[in-house]
Amino acid sequence: MTDEDAIIGPRPDHGFAHASEAEFARILDFYQVAWEYEPTVFPILWDLDGNVLESFAPDFYLPDLEIFVELTTLQQRLVRKKNRKVRRLRELYPGLRIKLFYARDFRALMLKYGRAALVSELSGALGQVTSRGETDGPAEPEGRPDDLDRASGPKGDADPIAPDTGAEPGPRHDRRSRAARRRAGRRAAAAAVHAPVT
Amino acid sequence: MNVSPDLVSDVAEVLLTEAQIEAKVAELGQQISADYAGRDLTLVSVLKGSLPFMADLMRRVSLPLRIDLMEVSSYGGTSTESSGLVRILKDLSAPIDGRDVLLVEDIIDTGLTLNYLIRYLKGKNPRSIKVCALLDKPARRLVEIPLDYVGFEIPDAFVVGYGLDFGEVYRNLRFVGVLRPEAYES
Numbered sequence: 413m414t415d416e417d418a419i420i421g422p423r424p425d426h427g428f429a430h431a432s433e434a435e436f437a438r439i440l441d442f443y444q445v446a447w448e449y450e451p452t453v454f455p456i457l458w459d460l461d462g463n464v465l466e467s468f469a470p471d472f473y474l475p476d477l478e479i480f481v482e483l484t485t486l487q488q489r490l491v492r493k494k495n496r497k498v499r500r501l502r503e504l505y506p507g508l509r510i511k512l513f514y515a516r517d518f519r520a521l522m523l524k525y526g527r528a529a530l531v532s533e534l535s536g537a538l539g540q541v542t543s544r545g546e547t548d549g550p551a552e553p554e555g556r557p558d559d560l561d562r563a564s565g566p567k568g569d570a571d572p573i574a575p576d577t578g579a580e581p582g583p584r585h586d587r588r589s590r591a592a593r594r595r596a597g598r599r600a601a602a603a604a605v606h607a608p609v610t
Numbered sequence: 611m612n613v614s615p616d617l618v619s620d621v622a623e624v625l626l627t628e629a630q631i632e633a634k635v636a637e638l639g640q641q642i643s644a645d646y647a648g649r650d651l652t653l654v655s656v657l658k659g660s661l662p663f664m665a666d667l668m669r670r671v672s673l674p675l676r677i678d679l680m681e682v683s684s685y686g687g688t689s690t691e692s693s694g695l696v697r698i699l700k701d702l703s704a705p706i707d708g709r710d711v712l713l714v715e716d717i718i719d720t721g722l723t724l725n726y727l728i729r730y731l732k733g734k735n736p737r738s739i740k741v742c743a744l745l746d747k748p749a750r751r752l753v754e755i756p757l758d759y760v761g762f763e764i765p766d767a768f769v770v771g772y773g774l775d776f777g778e779v780y781r782n783l784r785f786v787g788v789l790r791p792e793a794y795e796s
Contacts, residue, residue, distance in 0.1 A: 442685045443696050443722040445753075477725075477753055516766075517750050523768060523794055524719065525686035526777065 432485045432518055433471055435530070439521070440474070448473045452480075456500045468497045470510055480510040485518050611777050612793065620780070621787035625769060626762060628784045631744075634761045635663070638742060639670020641759060642712065646673055650709045650737070656727065657681035657700065658781065659716035662773040663744045667714060676709075678702045682723060696726050707735040712759075716773045717745040721753030728755065745769070745786070768794065 428434045440447045450469045457466035470480035484494045498512050522528055614620045655664035681700035731739055742759035749766035770776050771783030
């Protein structure tokens with residue numbers, strides 16, 4: 413895929429987890445900034461055997477700007493969780509640039525672009541979307557189940573001492589469906605929980 | 611949108627007074643005059659927000675210079691249609707190849723517009739491109755572009771006045787102020 417392909421023209425369904433992410437992608441498209449959706453899963457916690465216990469996949473990577481962006485438009489409890497993950501990410505991967513967009517930032521962005529009316533429908537649980545045609549159980553009442561969703565990590569090559577350059581983005585987007593990723597995440601999380609700890 | 615007749619009532623706090631702005635613009639003008647002495651300077655203002663800043667700044671630069679104006683579409687624009695790409699609504703009226711360009715901006719927030727503009731202007735082969743911004747709001751910066759001249763770094767608040775608008779209103783305030791939430795929540 414050329415850079416031009418990456419930023420111009422209609423995009424395939426990226427299976428955004430939240431309407432605010434789709435809106436953010438449209439803003440990036442508008443300003444012709446190339447982006448990748450959840451291209452990299454960073455392991456952030458391992459058990460003593462080196463199995464990944466917790467991972468974090470920032471929502472966007474902007475390859476030309478070399479920055480990851482995480483949108484947090486959900487409940488305060490999840491914001492605290494995201495803050496903790498971002499702190500951990502920065503500790504483990506100090507060369508990585510990540511910007512956390514809080515609900516207030518997103519709201520301000522919408523205000524700036526004259527789209528304040530959309531804020532309520534793009535924020536919080538109202539903005540949550542499920543992938544097309546997927547019925548993977550009822551919607552999570554507290555937003556995206558980050559730990560399960562993203563615990564799978566780069567299977568088999570999760571390096572507990574990942575170098576700074578471990579932030580290399582992967583493919584443009586993970587082509588597995590959200591449900592498939594969620595199932596894989598659950599399997600990985602279950603395996604991690606049951607892994608013998610020595 | 612519920613705008614008070616005097617505009618000022620919609621402002622919660624004056625962030626920068628007219629006098630503060632005037633002093634800073636004079637200071638920037640002096641700096642620019644020193645830095646660009648003997649060079650072919652073109653000031654490029656990005657409509658509409660930077661119009662008052664441009665008008666004041668150009669009169670504080672004591673060098674022969676050219677001015678030009680550009681306008682780019684903003685995301686959201688006047689319609690609710692969110693598809694499409696940024697467009698140049700008004701392009702430069704004269705070539706800038708070989709000239710030193712100073713992009714005059716009212717405020718740098720995410721940096722997305724500035725990033726686009728710089729890429730666009732580089733295609734016109736200027737000798738150099740630098741940026742002069744009256745206000746720098748780094749809280750939500752996505753694109754780290756070096757700002758060569760900055761008037762004020764401001765906190766993360768919705769500001770209006772001195773060219774800055776909300777819904778095309780408040781640009782004519784002579785100061786920069788924080789808009790009351792009631793003004794944009796109504």
